[in-house]
Amino acid sequence: MKKLLWVIERDIRLFFQYKFLLIMRAIWFVSQIVLFGLIASRMINVPDYFRYYIAGLSVMTLYSASMFIGFDIYEEAEHGVFEYLLSLPVTRRQLVLGRSIGGGLRAFIYVGPLIAVSLYIIGAVTIKSSDRFDILMGVLDALIVRLSTAMYPLGFVQEANPLYGWIANFNPVTFAAELFRWGTGVEALISLNNPLLPLLGVIAFLSFFTFVGVILYDKRIEGGGWR
Amino acid sequence: MNLADLFIMAVVYNRMLSPAITEQIRSYFNFFAPGLAVTGLFASAFMIGREINMERRNEVHHYMLSLPMTRFELAFGRVLSGGLRGMMYMAPLLLTCFIFIGFPSAVQLLVILVVLFALALGISGLSVAIAVSTSSLEKFITARGLVYYTLFFCSSVFYPLSLIQQLGIEGKFPAVLVNFAEVNPLSSASDMIRSFRFGIPPFSFNMIVNVLVFSSAFTLCAIFAYIKLMERQ
Numbered sequence: 001m002k003k004l005l006w007v008i009e010r011d012i013r014l015f016f017q018y019k020f021l022l023i024m025r026a027i028w029f030v031s032q033i034v035l036f037g038l039i040a041s042r043m044i045n046v047p048d049y050f051r052y053y054i055a056g057l058s059v060m061t062l063y064s065a066s067m068f069i070g071f072d073i074y075e076e077a078e079h080g081v082f083e084y085l086l087s088l089p090v091t092r093r094q095l096v097l098g099r100s101i102g103g104g105l106r107a108f109i110y111v112g113p114l115i116a117v118s119l120y121i122i123g124a125v126t127i128k129s130s131d132r133f134d135i136l137m138g139v140l141d142a143l144i145v146r147l148s149t150a151m152y153p154l155g156f157v158q159e160a161n162p163l164y165g166w167i168a169n170f171n172p173v174t175f176a177a178e179l180f181r182w183g184t185g186v187e188a189l190i191s192l193n194n195p196l197l198p199l200l201g202v203i204a205f206l207s208f209f210t211f212v213g214v215i216l217y218d219k220r221i222e223g224g225g226w227r
Numbered sequence: 228m229n230l231a232d233l234f235i236m237a238v239v240y241n242r243m244l245s246p247a248i249t250e251q252i253r254s255y256f257n258f259f260a261p262g263l264a265v266t267g268l269f270a271s272a273f274m275i276g277r278e279i280n281m282e283r284r285n286e287v288h289h290y291m292l293s294l295p296m297t298r299f300e301l302a303f304g305r306v307l308s309g310g311l312r313g314m315m316y317m318a319p320l321l322l323t324c325f326i327f328i329g330f331p332s333a334v335q336l337l338v339i340l341v342v343l344f345a346l347a348l349g350i351s352g353l354s355v356a357i358a359v360s361t362s363s364l365e366k367f368i369t370a371r372g373l374v375y376y377t378l379f380f381c382s383s384v385f386y387p388l389s390l391i392q393q394l395g396i397e398g399k400f401p402a403v404l405v406n407f408a409e410v411n412p413l414s415s416a417s418d419m420i421r422s423f424r425f426g427i428p429p430f431s432f433n434m435i436v437n438v439l440v441f442s443s444a445f446t447l448c449a450i451f452a453y454i455k456l457m458e459r460q
Contacts, residue, residue: 020368027372035380035404039394043386045245142231152239160239 003090007098008105014072015106021068025061032057046153051186056150059177062107064141069103073217096217100210148173175201229267229320233260252387252427260324261420262384265346265413267320269378272313272347273371275305276354279453280367283359288457302355302453306446309351314344328424335423342435345442346416352445359449359456381407383414388428412441 016022033054041050076082085095147164148171149157158165168174175198182195237259244255252258282288291301321343325331331339353374361367381391381404388408395405408414415437422430 020365023365023369024372027369027376031376031380035376036385038400039380039386039390042390042394043245043248044240044243046243049243139231143235146231146235151236152243156239156242160242164235164239 004094004098004101007090007095008102011069011072011099011102012106012109015068015109018068018071025064029057029061046156048186052153052181053151055181055184055186056148056177059173059180060145060150062176063145063173065107066104067141068107069099073099093214096214099217100213144171144173147171148177150174150177170201172202172205174198175205229263229270230323232266233263233323237263248387248390251389253425257328257425258387258421259385260328261424262413262417264317264321264324264420265343265417266379266384268313268317268343268347268416269350269375269413271316272309272350273354273375275309275312275351276358276367276371278358279305279355280358280361280364283457284362284364292457298454298458299450302450302457303446305453306348306352306355306449309354310344310347313347313350314340317343317347324420331420331423338435339420339423342416342419342438346412346438349412349438349442349445352442352447352449355449356445356452359452377407378411378413382411382417383408384417388414388418410437412438 037050037053037057041053046052076085088095090098145151147157147167149168150173154165154168154174157168178198179195179202182198233256237256240259241255244252248255282291292298294301296304321339330336354371357370357374358367361370379385383391391400391405391408394400395402415434418428419430419434419438422428422434
């Protein structure tokens with residue numbers, strides 16, 4: 001357990017070294033609220049769209065902060081830090097599990113103050129990395145966030161294109177955004193009536209991808225498979 | 228990223244527009260398409276700054292200064308190449324935009340290309356000026372973030388200018404930001420394409436003047452800053 005915590009601690013420390021990425025994300029978050037959110041809400045025929053959008057924004061930021069762990073792992077593979085990690089006196093499982101937990105935890109730590117800002121507005125609380133990896137993350141980010149209900153209610157997505165609606169229905173960002181809105185009282189526009197459904201969706205997503213991540217990472221790190 | 232904005236976000240927003248805005252812009256997809264080309268141009272023309280900032284930190288600029296060309300040629304060449312790269316990246320986006328909203332006349336197309344090139348030069352100049360004035364990557368990225376998001380979101384790229392002006396009248400948006408949005412070259416370039424294709428907003432020579440003033444100011448500023456700061460030990 002202690003060794004697992006060391007792995008988690010290392011990843012959290014590593015995350016806060018990316019000062020410029022954190023600053024960029026924070027500026028993006030604030031400008032999305034005070035500029036885009038405020039103005040776009042006047043254009044949209046959805047009641048209380050400003051609060052709806054801000055709740056989705058928190059989940060978008062959480063999602064992109066969680067994806068940073070991918071950059072770390074890619075960097076380590078490129079710079080030969082994997083060999084060092086494998087030589088540490090921790091088991092492979094501890095290393096892999098620690099990294100998964102650390103990746104999620106540090107996103108929560110980072111997004112925490114930003115969520116506090118969102119909650120306040122909502123009123124609930126009255127790189128250097130490989131270009132290929134950058135492109136992949138950019139595409140994933142663009143598709144996963146836009147094909148979710150982070151920015152717009154599910155009914156409109158389905159109406160715009162049934163395929164988009166179908167994807168958004170099973171998108172983990174949709175589950176998290178709906179759950180966040182339910183929890184913060186922005187309930188008028190949530191698409192899933194039973195909060196248990198998005199909760200189950202998030203748990204299923206978490207379990208499946210943690211399992212897949214652990215298996216893949218475990219397999220790839222042995223014998224120089226990352227090279 | 229740019230195309231996902233157009234083919235997903237704009238398609239969905241199309242369904243969500245308030246009747247008053249629908250009456251004004253008719254289709255959000257068509258409204259946003261010119262804005263998308265302008266944001267693509269902005270992002271790609273701005274990339275030259277990151278390279279120059281990196282060269283400065285890695286002291287490659289000493290090599291650049293040793294090349295057999297005048298300082299002015301070097302500085303203006305960098306700004307010009309940044310602008311040209313922006314135009315090259317934007318070309319397919321602009322073509323996609325025209326495929327959906329319809330092609331302008333030959334004269335209008337020429338005006339659009341000239342104005343967009345001037346805009347690309349100004350953006351490239353702005354980026355170079357920031358790059359040579361910031362010593363660390365963190366400072367450059369922070370400055371870039373502020374410039375990026377202020378210019379993007381405080382413009383008519385995503386929403387009609389009238390909305391920002393209305394918010395200003397209601398006192399919900401600072402007057403300084405309303406004025407900024409009105410003279411923002413991204414607003415002017417996007418609205419100029421819209422005015423040529425849809426007649427809304429009506430064309431005004433101020434749109435071209437805004438872009439040319441921005442372009443001249445930042446091109447000169449970048450050349451001056453590049454020459455002065457690169458020679459500094």
